[in-house]
Amino acid sequence: MGIIVKVTFFKISRYLLHVLLPRTCAHCKEDLHYLDTAPLCPACRDSLEPITGLCCLKCGSPLESGGEYCFNCRGHKSERLKINLVRSAFTFNPELKSLIHAFKYRGRKNLAEPLGLDMAGTYDRCPELKDYKFLLAVPLFPDKERERGFNQSELLARVLARERKLFLLENSVERVRNTPSQTGLSKRERHENIKGAFRITKPELVKGRRILIIDDVATTLATTDELARALAASGAAGTAVFTLAREP
Ligand SMILES: [Zn+2]
Ligand SMILES: [Zn+2]
The missing domain is CATH 1.20.5 (Single alpha-helices involved in coiled-coils or other helix-helix interfaces)
Structure with missing residues (x-):
């Protein structure tokens, strides 16, 4: 009763x-x-596109015509990524874009829970990620984090760490430069824009470890690759990237 x-x-x-x-x-x-x-109606929720098909073994871009690597990852050595591999849960389609926008900018902090659980599901389908047991969220510039009230990547990493019993490295890296938005920049400009943006504050936590960088959206990978370079310089044994969304 x-x-x-x-x-x-x-x-x-x-x-x-x-x-x-x-x-x-x-x-x-x-x-x-x-x-x-x-925040999404059932029809929009059903329109989310989990990445389950063939994707580049290195950068995670969906491959339309088969093969193992995308054009860029087969390309000239200097263009290659420092990151060992990239995996993402969903394609960054318009419905997911609205959902992430609600999460980051409209105070729907509690979306970290269901989205983090979606990432845990994808993690189980990607055995190649299992070698990377130490999670590290891409840090925001402190002013930006204060303004938003949280770091969305850190909230996602927290859920994944809890669900899959992984170790979350906290406060071990900081963003030392407030880089202008990467939106609208070319690939080369993005790399220039982000150079030297990260400082590893606790190299002893990073040294000799395989690290899984967590971010919300992967686009050109300029940001995460720069972070991977900083981690490698501090002695990390390798880095992979795992994101909620992948912009093709
Ligand atoms: Zn809708
Ligand atoms: Zn690739």
């Missing part, structure tokens, strides 16, 4: 909240069902 009363009360309060503050899907703006707490 008590439980029924509680559930009914929960539903009524939810309904009243919905009437007073109707909520809409973060992507298509359709009204959400009053019991739905997700």
Whole structure:
């Protein structure tokens, strides 16, 4: 009896909240069902695209015509990445973009939990990541983190570390330069923009270890590759990158 009363009360309060503050899907703006707490409607949620097909063994870009490596990773040595491999849970499609936007900029900090669980599911499908037991979230510049109130990559890393019993390296690297946004820059400009942006503050935590860098979105990999270079200079045994989203 008590439980029924509680559930009914929960539903009524939810309904009243919905009437007073109707909520809409973060992507298509359709009204959400009053019991739905997700920022996406069911149709948009179903449109998320987990990466399950063939992808480049190194950088993780989806491969359309088969083979093992993408054009860039087969290319000239100087263009090659410092990172050993990259894996991501989803393609960065418009629905996921809206979801990540809600997570980062509209105060939906609690989305770290379901998104981190999605990453844990992908982690299980990528046995090549299992050699990298030490997680490291890409740090934000301190002013930026203060403004946002959290580091989204760190929240995702925390969920993954808890779920898969991995070790999270905290406060071991800092961003020493507030780099302008990478948006709109060419690949070369992005590399120039990010150069020297990271400082390893606790090299003893990094030395000799294989590190899995966690980030929300992988685009040109300029940022994570620069971090991998700083880690290698401090004696890391190798680095891989694992992100929530991959921008093809
Ligand atoms: Zn929708
Ligand atoms: Zn590649």
